[in-house]
Amino acid sequence: MGIIHRIHQLTSFRFLNFFTMDVTHRSGRDSVYFVASRAKTVGQLKAVTHQNKADGVIIYGVYGENKDKVVLIRQYRYAIDGYIYEFPAGLVEEGENFPEAGRREFKEETGLDLTVLDVQDCYSRPYFTTVGMTDESCGTVYGYAAGVPSRVGQEDSEEIQIVLADKEEVRRILREENVAIMCAYMLMHFLDSKEGDPFAFLRR
Numbered sequence: 551m552g553i554i555h556r557i558h559q560l561t562s563f564r565f566l567n568f569f570t571m572d573v574t575h576r577s578g579r580d581s582v583y584f585v586a587s588r589a590k591t592v593g594q595l596k597a598v599t600h601q602n603k604a605d606g607v608i609i610y611g612v613y614g615e616n617k618d619k620v621v622l623i624r625q626y627r628y629a630i631d632g633y634i635y636e637f638p639a640g641l642v643e644e645g646e647n648f649p650e651a652g653r654r655e656f657k658e659e660t661g662l663d664l665t666v667l668d669v670q671d672c673y674s675r676p677y678f679t680t681v682g683m684t685d686e687s688c689g690t691v692y693g694y695a696a697g698v699p700s701r702v703g704q705e706d707s708e709e710i711q712i713v714l715a716d717k718e719e720v721r722r723i724l725r726e727e728n729v730a731i732m733c734a735y736m737l738m739h740f741l742d743s744k745e746g747d748p749f750a751f752l753r754r
Contacts, residue, residue, distance in 0.1 A: 557597070566588060567588075595685060609655065611692075620715050620748070635729045640658070653666055
């Protein structure tokens with residue numbers, strides 16, 4: 551097992567920071583490891599606290615009387631200089647739990663109202679996103695969406711299109727488009743769901 555000796559904070563930004571770690575690998579070789587984090591200080595890094603508190607939330611919402619459409623966003627991302635399909639998502643604000651954050655972010659990004667499902671912890675608790683480069687973790691919120699899609703609540707820095715995709719469109723998206731990996735796996739599950747409620751698996 552590797553050993554962390556010292557951690558150095560290189561930036562002090564609001565939403566994302568960069569840290570280096572002086573480490574010794576299990577082979578005995580010393581090295582420097584780089585970490586991006588939502589933490590604002592060294593003391594808040596998960597490598598220090600060893601507590602997996604959700605930084606963000608991902609919202610898996612289904613729409614329609616027959617629950618046959620999934621709510622996606624198609625968003626421009628600077629990291630790839632292009633558009634990518636994702637679930638609505640966002641950061642958990644101070645004083646919020648992640649189900650509250652999920653309902654708020656869903657409304658802001660899509661204009662839709664979300665009835666959040668109460669599910670077992672194993673389906674919703676925070677999991678890590680890209681742990682090779684960041685300690686960020688996100689909880690998952692599931693729910694039924696209603697209303698009329700709207701971009702009114704989006705920030706001016708966001709380039710987001712709201713997509714209500716049935717199974718045929720989901721197949722096309724997975725074949726042809728950029729898709730965030732967590733979203734892709736959930737969309738595969740959506741495709742495999744039988745007629746009726748795609749969230750039936752949450753009640754097994």
